[in-house]
Amino acid sequence: MAYPDYEKGIHLAVLYLQNRVRLIVLYSKPGNSCDDIVEALNNTIGVDYQEYISILAGDFNINMSTENGKEFCEILREVYWLHLKTNPAHWTTRGGTTIDAVFASQDLKCCGVYESTFSYHIPLYGRL
Numbered sequence: 001m002a003y004p005d006y007e008k009g010i011h012l013a014v015l016y017l018q019n020r021v022r023l024i025v026l027y028s029k030p031g032n033s034c035d036d037i038v039e040a041l042n043n044t045i046g047v048d049y050q051e052y053i054s055i056l057a058g059d060f061n062i063n064m065s066t067e068n069g070k071e072f073c074e075i076l077r078e079v080y081w082l083h084l085k086t087n088p089a090h091w092t093t094r095g096g097t098t099i100d101a102v103f104a105s106q107d108l109k110c111c112g113v114y115e116s117t118f119s120y121h122i123p124l125y126g127r128l
Helices: 034-045 066-078
Strands: 002-005 010-017 023-030 053-059 100-104 108-111 124-128
Touching: 002 034, 002 108, 010 034, 010 066, 023 034, 053 066, 053 124, 066 100, 100 124
Parallel strands: 023 053
Antiparallel strands: 002 010, 010 023, 053 100, 108 124
């Protein structure tokens, strides 16, 4: 399932895997609000979020280290039971901000940011 919002520049893809696992991948262009992202999540995953083990990963373009980012993390935790699993102090941009993150409804064996010397893009990884 895909949810592209070209006007706001928020794109989500949802993959339903075996054992009631749902992987949600997100990109939000810079300047979108937390409310814009939450609205996109509501339109994509609906109210059945407790039925699945959910992993949400992507480029949120919200600095998770700021007050706004902390409020966003709190909304995801309270509404979707998604907890931030990557370290918000570990920057994911060359500018020293943390805009890429992994959230999950259950503990992960491992997750993080893969630091590549070959690309500007910084891939995320996670393992149940």
